[in-house]
Amino acid sequence: METKAALSQLSALAQENRLSVFRLLVKAGHDGLPAGDIAAALSVPPNTLSAQLNILSQSGLVTGQRQGRSIIYSANFDAISGLIVFLMEDCCEGREDVCAPVLEMARSACC
Amino acid sequence: METKAALSQLSALAQENRLSVFRLLVKAGHDGLPAGDIAAALSVPPNTLSAQLNILSQSGLVTGQRQGRSIIYSANFDAISGLIVFLMEDCCEGREDVCAPVLEMARSACC
DNA sequence: TCCATATTTCCAATATCGTGGAAATATGGA
DNA sequence: TCCATATTTCCACGATATTGGAAATATGGA
Numbered sequence: 001m002e003t004k005a006a007l008s009q010l011s012a013l014a015q016e017n018r019l020s021v022f023r024l025l026v027k028a029g030h031d032g033l034p035a036g037d038i039a040a041a042l043s044v045p046p047n048t049l050s051a052q053l054n055i056l057s058q059s060g061l062v063t064g065q066r067q068g069r070s071i072i073y074s075a076n077f078d079a080i081s082g083l084i085v086f087l088m089e090d091c092c093e094g095r096e097d098v099c100a101p102v103l104e105m106a107r108s109a110c111c
Numbered sequence: 112m113e114t115k116a117a118l119s120q121l122s123a124l125a126q127e128n129r130l131s132v133f134r135l136l137v138k139a140g141h142d143g144l145p146a147g148d149i150a151a152a153l154s155v156p157p158n159t160l161s162a163q164l165n166i167l168s169q170s171g172l173v174t175g176q177r178q179g180r181s182i183i184y185s186a187n188f189d190a191i192s193g194l195i196v197f198l199m200e201d202c203c204e205g206r207e208d209v210c211a212p213v214l215e216m217a218r219s220a221c222c
Numbered sequence: 223t224c225c226a227t228a229t230t231t232c233c234a235a236t237a238t239c240g241t242g243g244a245a246a247t248a249t250g251g252a
Numbered sequence: 253t254c255c256a257t258a259t260t261t262c263c264a265c266g267a268t269a270t271t272g273g274a275a276a277t278a279t280g281g282a
Contacts, residue, residue: 026206181228
Protein backbone atom coordinates (compact mmCIF):
# COMPACT_ATOMS: atom_id res chain seq x y z
CA MET A 1 0.00 0.00 0.00
CA GLU A 2 1.19 3.49 -0.77
CA THR A 3 1.51 6.11 1.91
CA LYS A 4 -1.18 8.28 0.31
CA ALA A 5 -3.79 5.56 0.59
CA ALA A 6 -2.79 4.68 4.12
CA LEU A 7 -3.00 8.33 5.16
CA SER A 8 -6.48 8.68 3.77
CA GLN A 9 -7.63 5.53 5.55
CA LEU A 10 -6.06 6.64 8.80
CA SER A 11 -7.81 10.03 8.56
CA ALA A 12 -11.05 8.33 7.69
CA LEU A 13 -10.90 6.25 10.85
CA ALA A 14 -9.55 9.06 13.00
CA GLN A 15 -12.96 10.50 13.73
CA GLU A 16 -15.46 9.27 16.24
CA ASN A 17 -18.49 9.05 13.99
CA ARG A 18 -16.64 7.46 11.13
CA LEU A 19 -14.95 4.92 13.37
CA SER A 20 -18.39 4.00 14.70
CA VAL A 21 -19.77 3.69 11.19
CA PHE A 22 -16.93 1.43 10.23
CA ARG A 23 -17.30 -0.75 13.30
CA LEU A 24 -21.02 -1.05 12.67
CA LEU A 25 -20.39 -2.14 9.11
CA VAL A 26 -17.81 -4.67 10.20
CA LYS A 27 -20.34 -6.13 12.61
CA ALA A 28 -22.92 -6.15 9.83
CA GLY A 29 -20.64 -8.29 7.72
CA HIS A 30 -20.69 -8.74 4.00
CA ASP A 31 -24.40 -7.95 3.74
CA GLY A 32 -23.82 -4.40 4.88
CA LEU A 33 -26.42 -1.86 5.95
CA PRO A 34 -28.48 0.82 4.17
CA ALA A 35 -27.34 4.39 4.80
CA GLY A 36 -30.58 5.20 6.61
CA ASP A 37 -30.11 2.42 9.14
CA ILE A 38 -26.60 3.59 9.86
CA ALA A 39 -27.81 7.15 10.38
CA ALA A 40 -30.54 5.94 12.72
CA ALA A 41 -28.18 3.66 14.65
CA LEU A 42 -25.77 6.52 15.28
CA SER A 43 -28.35 9.30 15.60
CA VAL A 44 -26.73 11.39 12.91
CA PRO A 45 -28.75 13.37 10.35
CA PRO A 46 -28.73 11.62 6.97
CA ASN A 47 -26.92 14.37 5.09
CA THR A 48 -24.18 14.52 7.70
CA LEU A 49 -23.81 10.78 7.57
CA SER A 50 -23.67 10.93 3.81
CA ALA A 51 -20.63 13.18 3.99
CA GLN A 52 -18.93 10.80 6.38
CA LEU A 53 -19.76 7.76 4.30
CA ASN A 54 -18.28 9.57 1.36
CA ILE A 55 -14.99 10.03 3.15
CA LEU A 56 -14.89 6.40 4.22
CA SER A 57 -15.81 5.38 0.72
CA GLN A 58 -13.16 7.49 -0.98
CA SER A 59 -10.54 6.02 1.29
CA GLY A 60 -11.62 2.59 0.13
CA LEU A 61 -12.67 1.37 3.56
CA VAL A 62 -16.33 0.96 2.65
CA THR A 63 -18.31 0.46 -0.52
CA GLY A 64 -21.84 1.53 -1.36
CA GLN A 65 -24.14 -0.21 -3.75
CA ARG A 66 -27.62 0.88 -4.69
CA GLN A 67 -30.34 -1.63 -4.05
CA GLY A 68 -33.77 -0.28 -4.84
CA ARG A 69 -34.22 3.00 -3.06
CA SER A 70 -31.52 2.30 -0.53
CA ILE A 71 -27.79 2.37 -0.83
CA ILE A 72 -26.21 -0.52 1.01
CA TYR A 73 -22.84 0.17 2.51
CA SER A 74 -20.46 -2.53 3.56
CA ALA A 75 -16.98 -2.68 5.04
CA ASN A 76 -14.15 -3.48 2.73
CA PHE A 77 -12.28 -6.17 4.60
CA ASP A 78 -9.39 -6.19 2.20
CA ALA A 79 -8.83 -2.53 2.89
CA ILE A 80 -8.70 -2.80 6.66
CA SER A 81 -6.41 -5.77 6.52
CA GLY A 82 -4.26 -3.83 4.07
CA LEU A 83 -4.05 -0.96 6.51
CA ILE A 84 -3.06 -3.26 9.35
CA VAL A 85 -0.39 -4.84 7.19
CA PHE A 86 0.83 -1.36 6.25
CA LEU A 87 1.19 -0.42 9.88
CA MET A 88 3.08 -3.60 10.57
CA GLU A 89 5.46 -3.57 7.64
CA ASP A 90 5.95 0.12 7.32
CA CYS A 91 6.06 1.06 10.92
CA CYS A 92 7.23 -2.01 12.72
CA GLU A 93 10.07 -3.23 10.61
CA GLY A 94 9.93 -6.74 11.85
CA ARG A 95 10.39 -5.99 15.51
CA GLU A 96 9.40 -8.83 17.70
CA ASP A 97 8.04 -6.61 20.44
CA VAL A 98 5.53 -5.21 17.99
CA CYS A 99 4.63 -8.39 16.22
CA ALA A 100 4.34 -10.74 19.14
CA PRO A 101 1.20 -9.21 20.69
CA VAL A 102 -0.40 -8.95 17.30
CA LEU A 103 0.27 -12.59 16.51
CA GLU A 104 -0.98 -13.53 19.95
CA MET A 105 -4.15 -11.57 19.34
CA ALA A 106 -4.66 -13.01 15.90
CA ARG A 107 -4.25 -16.55 17.16
CA SER A 108 -6.38 -16.33 20.27
CA ALA A 109 -9.30 -14.09 19.37
CA CYS A 110 -9.25 -13.89 15.66
CA CYS A 111 -8.49 -16.80 13.42
CA MET B 112 -7.43 -0.03 24.46
CA GLU B 113 -10.22 2.49 24.75
CA THR B 114 -11.68 4.19 21.73
CA LYS B 115 -10.48 7.61 22.89
CA ALA B 116 -6.86 6.52 22.92
CA ALA B 117 -7.16 4.74 19.60
CA LEU B 118 -8.74 7.83 18.02
CA SER B 119 -5.95 10.06 19.21
CA GLN B 120 -3.33 7.67 17.87
CA LEU B 121 -5.11 7.35 14.55
CA SER B 122 -5.27 11.15 14.22
CA ALA B 123 -1.65 11.43 15.20
CA LEU B 124 -0.64 9.10 12.39
CA ALA B 125 -3.12 10.55 9.92
CA GLN B 126 -0.82 13.35 8.85
CA GLU B 127 2.05 13.14 6.43
CA ASN B 128 4.71 14.77 8.58
CA ARG B 129 3.79 12.91 11.70
CA LEU B 130 3.63 9.57 9.92
CA SER B 131 7.13 10.28 8.60
CA VAL B 132 8.35 11.21 12.07
CA PHE B 133 6.95 8.02 13.47
CA ARG B 134 8.48 5.88 10.73
CA LEU B 135 11.82 7.53 11.25
CA LEU B 136 11.68 6.82 14.95
CA VAL B 137 10.73 3.22 14.35
CA LYS B 138 13.73 2.87 12.08
CA ALA B 139 15.89 4.53 14.70
CA GLY B 140 14.88 1.88 17.20
CA HIS B 141 15.04 2.09 20.96
CA ASP B 142 17.86 4.63 20.93
CA GLY B 143 15.63 7.21 19.30
CA LEU B 144 16.68 10.52 17.77
CA PRO B 145 17.08 14.09 19.03
CA ALA B 146 14.34 16.51 17.92
CA GLY B 147 16.82 18.52 15.90
CA ASP B 148 17.88 15.52 13.83
CA ILE B 149 14.27 14.69 13.07
CA ALA B 150 13.58 18.25 11.99
CA ALA B 151 16.65 18.22 9.76
CA ALA B 152 15.79 14.83 8.27
CA LEU B 153 12.30 15.99 7.34
CA SER B 154 13.17 19.61 6.49
CA VAL B 155 10.62 20.97 8.92
CA PRO B 156 11.31 24.05 11.08
CA PRO B 157 12.03 23.07 14.67
CA ASN B 158 9.04 24.80 16.21
CA THR B 159 6.69 23.19 13.73
CA LEU B 160 8.22 19.82 14.42
CA SER B 161 7.90 20.45 18.12
CA ALA B 162 4.15 20.85 17.75
CA GLN B 163 3.93 17.62 15.81
CA LEU B 164 6.07 15.73 18.27
CA ASN B 165 3.81 16.99 20.98
CA ILE B 166 0.77 15.50 19.28
CA LEU B 167 2.51 12.17 18.76
CA SER B 168 3.68 12.27 22.32
CA GLN B 169 0.28 13.03 23.81
CA SER B 170 -1.20 10.14 21.89
CA GLY B 171 1.40 7.91 23.49
CA LEU B 172 3.04 6.85 20.24
CA VAL B 173 6.38 8.45 21.06
CA THR B 174 8.25 9.46 24.17
CA GLY B 175 10.76 12.23 24.69
CA GLN B 176 13.54 12.23 27.21
CA ARG B 177 16.01 15.00 27.82
CA GLN B 178 19.63 14.10 27.44
CA GLY B 179 21.90 17.06 27.87
CA ARG B 180 20.74 19.84 25.62
CA SER B 181 18.80 17.54 23.34
CA ILE B 182 15.53 15.79 23.78
CA ILE B 183 15.66 12.28 22.46
CA TYR B 184 12.43 10.99 21.03
CA SER B 185 11.73 7.34 20.49
CA ALA B 186 8.84 5.28 19.19
CA ASN B 187 6.69 3.54 21.71
CA PHE B 188 6.46 0.04 20.32
CA ASP B 189 3.87 -1.06 22.81
CA ALA B 190 1.60 1.71 21.62
CA ILE B 191 1.76 0.86 17.94
CA SER B 192 1.22 -2.80 18.60
CA GLY B 193 -1.70 -1.84 20.83
CA LEU B 194 -3.20 0.18 18.02
CA ILE B 195 -2.81 -2.70 15.57
CA VAL B 196 -4.45 -5.06 18.04
CA PHE B 197 -7.26 -2.54 18.53
CA LEU B 198 -7.89 -2.44 14.81
CA MET B 199 -7.95 -6.19 14.67
CA GLU B 200 -10.14 -6.92 17.64
CA ASP B 201 -12.39 -3.95 17.43
CA CYS B 202 -12.80 -3.75 13.71
CA CYS B 203 -12.22 -7.21 12.44
CA GLU B 204 -14.19 -9.34 14.80
CA GLY B 205 -12.31 -12.49 14.07
CA ARG B 206 -12.93 -12.57 10.36
CA GLU B 207 -10.58 -14.84 8.55
CA ASP B 208 -10.38 -12.66 5.48
CA VAL B 209 -8.99 -9.86 7.61
CA CYS B 210 -6.71 -11.91 9.79
CA ALA B 211 -5.20 -14.20 7.22
CA PRO B 212 -3.16 -11.56 5.37
CA VAL B 213 -2.02 -10.09 8.65
CA LEU B 214 -0.84 -13.43 9.94
CA GLU B 215 0.83 -14.11 6.63
CA MET B 216 2.61 -10.77 6.83
CA ALA B 217 3.64 -11.28 10.40
CA ARG B 218 5.06 -14.69 9.64
CA SER B 219 6.90 -13.86 6.46
CA ALA B 220 8.33 -10.39 6.95
CA CYS B 221 8.05 -9.73 10.61
CA CYS B 222 8.75 -12.29 13.25
C1' DT C 223 28.65 35.00 34.63
C1' DC C 224 28.03 35.07 29.68
C1' DC C 225 27.30 32.87 25.43
C1' DA C 226 25.97 29.25 22.07
C1' DT C 227 22.98 25.41 21.27
C1' DA C 228 18.58 22.75 21.49
C1' DT C 229 14.04 22.91 22.05
C1' DT C 230 9.72 24.71 23.42
C1' DT C 231 5.96 28.12 24.11
C1' DC C 232 3.26 31.97 22.50
C1' DC C 233 0.65 33.83 19.09
C1' DA C 234 -1.69 34.80 14.88
C1' DA C 235 -2.71 33.71 10.08
C1' DT C 236 -4.43 30.39 6.88
C1' DA C 237 -6.35 26.02 5.72
C1' DT C 238 -9.05 22.08 6.40
C1' DC C 239 -12.80 19.61 8.72
C1' DG C 240 -17.45 18.62 10.65
C1' DT C 241 -22.06 19.84 10.66
C1' DG C 242 -26.72 20.38 9.22
C1' DG C 243 -30.55 23.20 6.65
C1' DA C 244 -32.54 23.36 2.17
C1' DA C 245 -32.92 21.77 -2.29
C1' DA C 246 -31.93 18.25 -5.76
C1' DT C 247 -31.79 13.46 -7.51
C1' DA C 248 -33.11 8.57 -7.83
C1' DT C 249 -36.24 4.86 -7.19
C1' DG C 250 -40.58 2.34 -6.65
C1' DG C 251 -45.43 2.13 -6.24
C1' DA C 252 -50.34 3.79 -6.93
C1' DT D 253 -48.15 10.85 -13.95
C1' DC D 254 -47.84 11.97 -9.09
C1' DC D 255 -46.33 11.05 -4.58
C1' DA D 256 -43.54 9.04 -0.78
C1' DT D 257 -39.08 7.32 0.50
C1' DA D 258 -33.94 7.15 0.53
C1' DT D 259 -30.03 9.45 -0.21
C1' DT D 260 -27.08 12.91 -1.97
C1' DT D 261 -25.41 17.58 -3.28
C1' DC D 262 -24.97 22.45 -2.36
C1' DC D 263 -23.71 25.78 0.67
C1' DA D 264 -22.26 28.30 4.60
C1' DC D 265 -21.01 28.61 9.38
C1' DG D 266 -18.25 27.48 13.36
C1' DA D 267 -14.56 24.61 15.09
C1' DT D 268 -10.17 22.54 14.85
C1' DA D 269 -5.62 21.82 12.80
C1' DT D 270 -1.26 23.24 10.64
C1' DT D 271 2.22 26.37 10.13
C1' DG D 272 6.05 29.36 11.28
C1' DG D 273 7.97 33.98 13.24
C1' DA D 274 9.51 35.75 17.54
C1' DA D 275 10.47 35.24 22.17
C1' DA D 276 11.22 32.24 26.16
C1' DT D 277 13.38 28.33 28.60
C1' DA D 278 16.88 24.80 29.59
C1' DT D 279 21.48 23.05 29.36
C1' DG D 280 26.50 22.90 29.01
C1' DG D 281 30.85 25.03 28.41
C1' DA D 282 34.31 28.94 28.65
